[in-house]
Amino acid sequence: MSGSPIQWYPGHIARAERQLRDQIDRVDLVIEVRDARIPLATSHPRLGRWLQGRRHLLVLNRRDMVTMAARQAWDRWFRGQGLPPCWCDARAGGGVKALQQAAIDSGRALNERRSRRGMRPRPVRALTLGFPNVGKSALINRLVGQRVVASARRAGVTRSLRWVRLGQDLDLLDAPGVLPPRLDDQNAALSLAFCDDIGQASYDVEQVALAFLARLDRLQAAVAAPDPAALLEKRYGLPGPTAARERAEWLQRAADRHTSGDPARMAQRLLDDFRRLVLGPMALEWPPEPAAQREPEPGPPPDPEP
Template identity: 35%
Template structure:
């Protein structure tokens, strides 16, 4: 299976980001805390360049807390301000606002010394589809100011949002990159819903997920689906066993693969299998080039 997905509006969004970067003081890069590396668009670094940035890792309530600590340490070692947030419950939002103010403190003091009229801090939020951008914006603004949805591709055009007297935020549509060189990255995005299920073989995706979880979170997987043993079993076999346990049977006693695949993916994405992070930070703590 080779996963590729690059809707036409993504190329337009990339141009939009580059054009509007000069309008903002700080970029908020929103990532998925379960897949910090895979949910990072490598083109963003080239577009943003040296613009001040906050890395906000959303859906932290679904991620493995211990591994999140590793990621926080790693991002700090790279020189990035980072914060783990939950855009649904609002965890970390006030701290994020405070960090934005701190990052802009020197510039604001210089403006005051020069007698310049105060203007709000201008920020831009960027992130791949379905990383929770709209929910994040609604929470940080304290009102339903951006269209939200549980499927990728809801936000289509840029919009300025006044958060308060101090901060303005420019929303942009989610952006993926044209080609996935690493298919594990593509799988991680498929697991978490960043790529639409309707263009994927969900049975194969769910099988791949179960196979991965059998190695990294075996107890959580066994407990959730009442599986007796994982040893030596591939993902499809595990999917079949889970299907029988959940009663996903069609006429003739065959497994309803589509149904059990949907259950597995939905329960993973909702955190019902457990708090899971699919990747760890690079071993090297040296500055990225």
Template identity: 40%
Template sequence: MHIHWYPGHMAKAQRMIRGQLDLIDVVIELVDARIPLSSANPVIAELIETKPRVVALNKSDLAEPARTAEWLNYFRNRGLTAVTLDAASGKGTKELTGRVEQEANEKIAKLVAKGIKARAVRAMILGIPNVGKSSLINRLLGTATAKTGDRPGVTRGQQWIKVGKNLELLDTPGVLWPKMDDQEVAFKLAVTGAIKDDIFDMEKVILKLLGVLRESYSDRLVERYKLTQQLPEDTVELLAAIGAKRGCLRSGGVIDYEKAGRIVLTDFRTGKLGQFTLDRPEQMVTSEANPVPTNDNMSLV
């Protein structure tokens, strides 16, 4: 299965990034703490080459704390600086900026040694769409200078933004890879909102999500939707049970599956079903050995 979502502005973004790299001291890569593997665009690593990088696990408030700790250890054990972040509330931003400045210390010191006046650290923010780049900038500035949105693809151009005396940020559009052959990655990007809702099969994604929740988080479904402890094994029946409890009914008492599915998806994305981490560090090891595992059992589009 190939999800083709690579609009022209993304190809342009890659060219812009390459053209600005010589000006950059440190790259900040934002990933979704719920899916650090699936939201880590391999194209970004290729683009930045040997530039110092700080990995920021954003939306950490929506992820399972124990799993987030595992991911921090994973990145740090591989020589990468990694921090947790909740750009929406501002938690973790101070540590992030401190780490970015630390990563640039060596380069700034070399400039000073050459007789060049010390300057602010220049950092570039990269990440896939809807991972929270503009929200982070707004939080750092304490204002809504950078445009934000609740859908992928809001940011289109580049902008330099001064943050205090010691840091300058270059915002860039979200960069998603041209195609995704891994159905699990496609599912996780879709369910967390990184892919526009109108380009994948919403029904299949929601039913798959219900399968995951039933398997590993059944207690949350029972509590949130006031269901019986013995959940239906069939995900369509499970969705019908949720719809009935939430009053998602059409004329004649027929279940409105689309409305019920939207409720589940929204509850998942906003944390009303609790904290979730869908990626595990051990998957990253498998991914490194086999970068593009495929699974053609379910097509999302």
């Protein structure tokens, strides 16, 4: 954001990354969990160093929070990358059994090699990895069928590594959400903030809400998403802004109507409504177009005019 980039890297994440390096040699399979609303922004830039030839299973969680058109578009795109995704809704349990079977199938080759060497089969050791608050712990609880790890809809609940046994076929290592020390792409950082995938202390809520309004406009232009002005009017009784210079004014007018004139509270309400599906299912990212057709990604919005 203008003069105020999103910042993070709390100490427990640094400790978790050190612990992860100590455990990684025991892992056969990496189950990477991403947020279906922002699959690119939740792709970890350090994933390659943890994979190191291990099998990779991609999970797109919160499938209920995006439209079917977005799911189909992303499914085609990832399959074209040679990485067919598992679509899940960890909160309700949708897709979890298919994920469990995919993890077991991914580890089958491991035990076949062990058998050829005269060794007994053992459970597949899978690391669940991803950004904070993408639903890793909720997914493990669904796989196990009971609450074995802490889970909540906020970042930073899991703070240490823990192995969980899932029957005779699968051992899961639940790792805290691991953020890179910095994220140079501030548009990706904004996506994490929109979806509550980083702690709120990392950003200014009013600036993020203004950036969210800008993202709605870009989505409509790029993928024929619903008209944001109509969407916002239906929810808040005020037509949404139709130009960049009107966004801060709209936020203040909405605050005057709904939050006793407090724009910070109104900004939080707007973001919470998106996160709770009050504005409807919505993907904030769509598959990249071929480079020749892609327009440059605009930067974050300027600071509100006085």
